[in-house]
Amino acid sequence: NYFKNTRPRGSSGSNKGFFAIEQITATTVIVLVAFVLLMLHKAGIMMGPRTSVMAKAITSPDLQWFHWAILAGVAYGIVAFFSVFIFMFKGRTATFAGLVNRIRSLVAGTTATLLFALLFGGKYPALSDWVSLGLIFVAVGFMTRAERKRSAELVRLSEL
Structure with missing residues (x-):
């Protein structure tokens, strides 16, 4: 992987920091993309079957x-x-x-x-x-x- 292959040969290091950064970054990106898609849908800029289903699931979930x-x-x-x-x-x-x-x-x-x-x-x-x-x-x-x-x-x- 990039993190491992960009370290000098023989250097001591741990991938644990990389995986923590990866998890935090992935979660942040997913939340931000969902938020942006929801805002674009609400503004009428991005309409379609996929964004409509996502927006409905977030804004009015089926209580059943x-x-x-x-x-x-x-x-x-x-x-x-x-x-x-x-x-x-x-x-x-x-x-x-x-x-x-x-x-x-x-x-x-x-x-x-x-x-x-x-x-x-x-x-x-x-x-x-x-x-x-x-x-x-x-x-x-x-x-x-x-x-x-x-x-x-x-x-x-x-x-x-």
Whole structure:
């Protein structure tokens, strides 16, 4: 990553500061973009199906679903916030951690889709969703083998 690759070779440093900055920046940008889109929509400058749905969801939420929306949002926020910490373990590579982070997201999405289908009569995950999940698990298997070899080498070299 940029933060790691711009440091001089041999310098001691931690990516923890980078991830804190990344989380704070991402949250700030998301809130600002949502606010700007809402203001543009209210001013009539940016109208359309996507901004209309977003504006309606923010300005007049459906009270029947409000508690479910809060529960889903809080659960998603907690998982999203803490998932970044997987990158902070010493010796962890962005390749492996990124794949694990994506599989966490894919499993969560597939689980949510299944629960929605079972509890609320929604659509079940499509065949392509199951194939994607299977391919990700195969990739994790290969990456796990490579990661174990790399970690063993780092331990042997006393870098981990």
